Amino acid sequence: MMDWIPIVFVIFKFLVLGTGMYYAIKWHYDQGKKVSVNERRAVLRAGGKVVVIFVLGLLGVGLATFLMIRMMGMELNF
Structure with missing residues (x-):
């Protein structure tokens, strides 16, 4: 059981950070379209x-x- 904890946490970390980066990039891209x-x-x-x-x-x-x-x-x- 202890062998799986780091694997699960690393996968979870990459999913959360990946999702956050996707939305951060998307938000900045959308804001960039509004700039004059x-x-x-x-x-x-x-x-x-x-x-x-x-x-x-x-x-x-x-x-x-x-x-x-x-x-x-x-x-x-x-």
């Missing part, structure tokens, strides 16, 4: 700004790390 062109442009513009800020932050952290390693005299060669 201006709203879509605003969302894309905001998303682009977030990506640019993330990339600039990533470059800044990489540059700061590189400079700190050089200041400490650590070896950078492979």
